[in-house]
Amino acid sequence: MSAEALDHAHDHAHDHDHEHHHKDTFITKYIFSIDHKMIAKQYLITGIIMGVIGVAISILFRLQLAWPEESFQVFKIFLGDSYAPNGVLLNDRYLALVTIHGTIMVFFVLTAALSGTFSNLLIPLQIGARDMASGFLNMVSYWLFFLSSVIMVSSLFVESGPASAGWTIYPPLSALPQAIGGSGTGMTLWLVSMAIFIAGSLLGSLNYIVTVVNLRTKGMSMTRLPLTIWAFFITAIIGVISFPVLLSAALLLIMDRSFGTSFFLSDIYIAGEVLHYQGGSPVLFEHLFWFLGHPEVYIILLPALGITSEVIATNSRKPIFGYRAMIMSIIAIAFLSTIVWGHHMFMSGMNPFLGSVFTFTTLLIAIPSAVKAFNYITTLWKGNLQLNPAMLFSIGLVSTFITGGLTGIILGDSTLDINVHDTYFVVAHFHLVMGISALYGMFAGIYHWYPKMFKRMLNKNLGYIHFWVTAVCAYGVFFPMHFIGLAGLPRRYYTNTNFPLFDDLQNVNVIITAFAIVGGAFQLVFLYNFFVSIFYGKKTVQNPWKSNTLEWTAPIEHMHGNWPGEIPHVYRWPYDYSKPGHDDDFVPQNVPMKEGEEQLHH
């Protein structure tokens, strides 16, 4: 099969060479590019812009939570009168901000930007392919993502407000404009945007799968793939399995909203009248939503873990510990992730017996997760750690993955979930385990592959500052949240001082907001570093991190087709770091085995 793939790749190479010579206008090079490296950069920059919006929104509503109903100049400037008359944030607009923050961060930053950037950049380069299987679909995928981003952001400017029913958009709240203003035009835009987003995401995922299966270079067997590729590959598969279900949920919700069907609605009396809906169930929506929603967590996290595996191995100058166990864990996590969605619904009114089943499957997922964490730690053991910024973020990821993951044992246990469900405890848990962890993975990837993308290095000292302040602030924000959650404070409350029960939690909220502001502000250091280094960064050498994977065998200068001559062949796995019997502490994958050299891994 590999040979076949190779031929195929060669064909591609010729095609691209032609294109390369004949037309390379500004538009084909920078805008409607079908080169995976350019598309990766497009994803990254769009994602960064969305990330800035998402984080900025979170800081705005953190201000409200710390100093409820006070007037802020920032609200006047950024939100204006429709959100915050006289600078005091309105209660329904608070929910709108929370909703859009969640949506942007989950889908647009951590799904599309993380996966989109690094799957696109690394899959062809690391498996030794000229480009994606279909460059055109790849381009369409990006532009659908871009279009959906524009629609989502534009919904912020709708007069009646953007979607305000939480990022989970449970009906009936999301279906009835009478229930909350944001469920009018804002919600329509949300649904349209997400439908386009899903289409884009599916095209991307299918492309990744086909590319990994078909276009590996000679010698690149599945068990010689870098763990990044395994992670992207499995992520794409769960994306293809679960995203269509969200699309169907969105379509049915559109029907209920616009065409009077009753898939999710029944027996509703609102605004003084009985609505005609009969026989639907919001619980059905919850099932459909979380059938995507839970795998979604791993769609976000697995690429981050894949990046981390690669970065930790390279910078430890050591093979990743338990390569096959890591692959098995990825597959096990992916499989289990599709059968645990019910743990979001223990309190939804579904049959408690289902709760038992989902508790069982949920706690099972802790096993492969634990294996991964232990394997990372063992990889560090007796290494020769090169503490580059990417490495720091990877270690940070393992740390927050453990801290956040452990509290999952509480939330995944239906009995314990009764009292912490939908409290700030949940907020703390998922922000650490998937939010911060995945962001760290993304930062690790950016710091590590920046030279590959932009041919220049990021400033490492700014990187160090960025990491340490972020690391302290991330714990500073989310660690105290566990306590206010355990005190029973529900999430999505506009303020917790409206009645006295939670008055004693207010000073904790102030501390959280302070950390959030500092942490958010220091992301500016990263932005500065990122954008300035594109133009003024130090020029890179071809393989700055002395890494084994194939992307570093490609020339610094980008070209259609990635390698000027033949595609390199692969003779070994990607983790031969510090292998005895070699002069260097790394042996790239395209170096043939020495005579009598032993394959030391299983």
Place this chain on the structure above:
Amino acid sequence: MTSLLVIIVLVLLAVALWQLTKIFDLTQVGVKANNTGVADDNDNKVQGYLMFGFLAFIYIFTIYGLLKWGGLVLHTPASAHGGEVDALMNITWILIFTVQTITQGLLYYFAFKYRGKKDQKALYFADNNKLEFIWSVIPAIVLAGLILYGLYAWTNIMFIDKDEEVIEVELYAQQFKWTARYSGEDNVLGKANVRYIQGVNSLGVDASDPNAQDDKVVTELHLPKGKKIHFKMRSQDVLHSAYMPHFRAQMNCVPGMVTEFAFTPIYTTAEMRDMPFMQEKVANINNIRAKKSIELVAKGEAALDPYTFDYLLLCNKICGASHYNMQMKIVVDTPEEYKKWLKDKPTFAEELKAEKAAPAADAATKGTDSVKASQPMTMAQVVKK
């Protein structure tokens, strides 16, 4: 004003930090010619020590948090099953803290200990089946234990024994208030559907159902201590969640279906107020409120009322603009007090009769009602346009 000050301080702090790092950067100029953007031995050393420092930060922050905020966490549960939940919670916490301390310790200690040096060579160590077997099996066994305990407790809590003697109470949710309906003498709730909502019958109870006649609709939830209460939840508009944190009880209220939860309150409101931890908590809250009141009065606003503890039923599923303020007071009485309280409440049949008997007065009483009712009406019209 304080908020503004805090923000200014934070911004200044950030600027100061930035400047400091700049100075740090400048001092590095010339010391070494490494500007390749790749970590060298010096970087590894500094970052390695910082890793170790961060481990200390995590440990200290954890301990600080436990001491400073540990007291905020919900204390003695007020329901019979709450003890079981809390026991499982505590076991899980012990496990979590143990694993957290060990793994974070190893992670950051290794990051410090094995920081890179020029002449250091990493160990080529790719695989060890025995190790991997051990750390797959240990979590599996520990989790099996937790799962069994959890499932046992879950089954006890969630499956309501049909033969058991329970008091049936309906919790009725709507934007943004709670109403309760007691089943009366027959202990059977009358049938209900939103399509019956009319006038005084705001819960849509079926007036033709004989079981409904003795039902009692109230806006404050009273529960007798020591009796199992079987809650049946309904919602008339969007999803809500009936969350009673002190009782370790929660269940969503779903339009179109009836959801259930049952528990036995074991401390009356008065008993709970007398508990030392609660007195301390209330005193603390009152302190905070007193301080805030001084500020408010200075601004010419009304002072805050002092706080006395009451159980609350909160809404815990995003339900609209005033979600944060959707609550109902719960009073746990002794069985005698409870009986006395309930006896005085009119039955559904009586309320209906009263409504019919006073059609003239109806307009007047509705006057107060219509403030609430008319607002949604106009909203509906706006929407229809």
